[in-house]
Amino acid sequence: MYDFDLVLPASVAEAAAAMKADGAQALGGGQTLLPTMKQRLASPEVLVNLSGLSELVGVSSASGTLSVGGATTHAQVASEASDFPGLADLANHIGDPAVRNRGTIGGSLANNDPAACYPAGALGAGATIVTDKREISADDFFVDLFETALEEGEIVTGVNFPIPDVSNYQKFVQPASRFALVGVFVARFGSTVRVAVTGASNGGVFRWSDAEAALSKDFSADAVNGLAIAADDLIADLHGSAEYRAHLIGVLTRRAVQAAS
Amino acid sequence: MPKITMNINGRDMSAEVENRTLLATMLREKLHLKGTHVGCDTSQCGACVVHVNGKAVKSCTIFASELDGATVDTIEGQANTDGSLNVIQQAFQDHHGLQCGFCTPGMVMSAAALLKDNPKPSEAEVREYLEGNICRCTGYQGIVNAIMAASGQDVPSVAAE
Ligand SMILES: Cc1cc2nc3c(=O)[nH]c(=O)nc-3n(C[C@H](O)[C@H](O)[C@H](O)COP(=O)(O)OP(=O)(O)OC[C@H]3O[C@@H](n4cnc5c(N)ncnc54)[C@H](O)[C@@H]3O)c2cc1C
Ligand code: FES
Ligand code: FES
Numbered sequence: 001m002y003d004f005d006l007v008l009p010a011s012v013a014e015a016a017a018a019m020k021a022d023g024a025q026a027l028g029g030g031q032t033l034l035p036t037m038k039q040r041l042a043s044p045e046v047l048v049n050l051s052g053l054s055e056l057v058g059v060s061s062a063s064g065t066l067s068v069g070g071a072t073t074h075a076q077v078a079s080e081a082s083d084f085p086g087l088a089d090l091a092n093h094i095g096d097p098a099v100r101n102r103g104t105i106g107g108s109l110a111n112n113d114p115a116a117c118y119p120a121g122a123l124g125a126g127a128t129i130v131t132d133k134r135e136i137s138a139d140d141f142f143v144d145l146f147e148t149a150l151e152e153g154e155i156v157t158g159v160n161f162p163i164p165d166v167s168n169y170q171k172f173v174q175p176a177s178r179f180a181l182v183g184v185f186v187a188r189f190g191s192t193v194r195v196a197v198t199g200a201s202n203g204g205v206f207r208w209s210d211a212e213a214a215l216s217k218d219f220s221a222d223a224v225n226g227l228a229i230a231a232d233d234l235i236a237d238l239h240g241s242a243e244y245r246a247h248l249i250g251v252l253t254r255r256a257v258q259a260a261s
Numbered sequence: 262m263p264k265i266t267m268n269i270n271g272r273d274m275s276a277e278v279e280n281r282t283l284l285a286t287m288l289r290e291k292l293h294l295k296g297t298h299v300g301c302d303t304s305q306c307g308a309c310v311v312h313v314n315g316k317a318v319k320s321c322t323i324f325a326s327e328l329d330g331a332t333v334d335t336i337e338g339q340a341n342t343d344g345s346l347n348v349i350q351q352a353f354q355d356h357h358g359l360q361c362g363f364c365t366p367g368m369v370m371s372a373a374a375l376l377k378d379n380p381k382p383s384e385a386e387v388r389e390y391l392e393g394n395i396c397r398c399t400g401y402q403g404i405v406n407a408i409m410a411a412s413g414q415d416v417p418s419v420a421a422e
Contacts, residue, residue: 006280006326034322096393101316
């Protein structure tokens with residue numbers, strides 16, 4: 001790994017100013033960035049450490065919205081997001097305990113790994129991603145593999161999740177990486193249902209609109225029977241073919257509907 | 262190079278490190294605390310688990326330079342003050358929880374973190390907590406038994422005894 005300058009800002013304003021430097025990059029929990037830097041796939045000249053910023057850490061809920069600070073760890077969301085159990089449970093199954101003690105929601109969303117869990121939670125709940133500059137709806141945030149609507153130097157300061165009536169995340173674990181081989185997040189708000197799928201598509205997380213329409217009419221596992229998802233754009237690798245992933249999406253969606261609470 | 266001071270196993274220790282120096286590297290190469298092992302260096306195996314401010318973390322995936330003023334606990338601080346093995350370490354010995362011992366520092370530190378939050382875990386909870394700790398020698402039954410025993414719960418006695 002190449003060396004870099006480290007900035008330990010005292011506030012989000014200081015962090016934002018430091019991010020203007022050439023070659024500056026945010027450092028969240030480092031659980032993705034450090035391995036990437038070791039492989040020299042990233043070589044930032046300046047790292048701006050966000051994980052110590054108390055302004056960016058915390059979980060709170062008010063009038064049907066759960067707000068999570070951008071540098072809040074997965075472990076803290078798992079233990080404190082009790083008003084949104086579907087999200088707490090998602091956070092509690094990311095990686096392993098040591099990863100959850102360091103990794104942050106802002107890092108996970110900014111990274112937009114096609115097999116990551118939080119993108120499914122954010123898109124499935126219709127969350128709003130708050131940055132130091134603006135608010136971005138989850139529907140506009142996830143652009144492509146490892147690509148988001150974030151501009152250079154933009155910092156995820158928080159995420160606002162509308163709290164669904166019921167929700168559930170089903171993760172089919174890829175045991176070597178501990179990421180999702182396929183993961184499905186289902187959320188019901190009154191009679192409106194959102195279904196977000198991670199781990200499966202070459203374009204990253206996406207909404208399964210046919211299932212959303214069927215489940216909005218009839219919120220039961222059977223409502224998804226007979227719906228098929230085209231395998232054309234799905235990921236095929238040594239862990240599973242595109243057809244296998246397409247099949248898993250249906251299975252996990254039904255399980256998520258059954259388990260939703 | 263910045264000088265970083267941490268309270269490690271109850272003592273203040275300092276070293277000059279580059280910003281890119283990993284906590285595992287500072288512990289092993291600067292402070293000669295070689296009990297913390299580096300197995301994979303890719304955040305997968307958990308041999309390097311230590312506690313930072315009371316939480317289990319992989320010391321190969323955190324910069325020492327972020328941790329000025331932090332409290333760090335490593336395997337070297339686990340034994341009782343008279344030098345005898347603590348309850349978890351003794352249970353690993355009694356229940357064949359190690360063979361080559363390479364993964365053991367991380368296993369013991371993960372077990373200590375688990376038992377601090379959950380003093381009487383079920384076997385399933387122990388296995389789930391050890392998700393990020395890989396042992397290539399023993400299989401996991403002895404390790405799981407050791408942690409169950411360390412939490413004061415009944416475990417089957419070891420066949421070899
Ligand atoms: C063994 C292992 C297993 C894992 N399993 C899973 C899993 O099952 N599911 C899953 O979803 N993830 C998994 N992860 C990834 C983990 O969740 C990471 O914590 C996460 O992807 C990145 O978060 P971070 O805070 O560590 O970010 P970092 O590694 O610090 O940063 C990642 C990227 O985001 C940028 N960034 C960080 N914070 C911000 C911010 N606030 N604003 C803007 N940009 C920012 C960085 O510049 C960098 O480009 C796993 C990781 C490991 C090592
Ligand atoms: S050496 Fe750190 S996880 Fe393997
Ligand atoms: S005892 Fe050898 S790796 Fe676990």
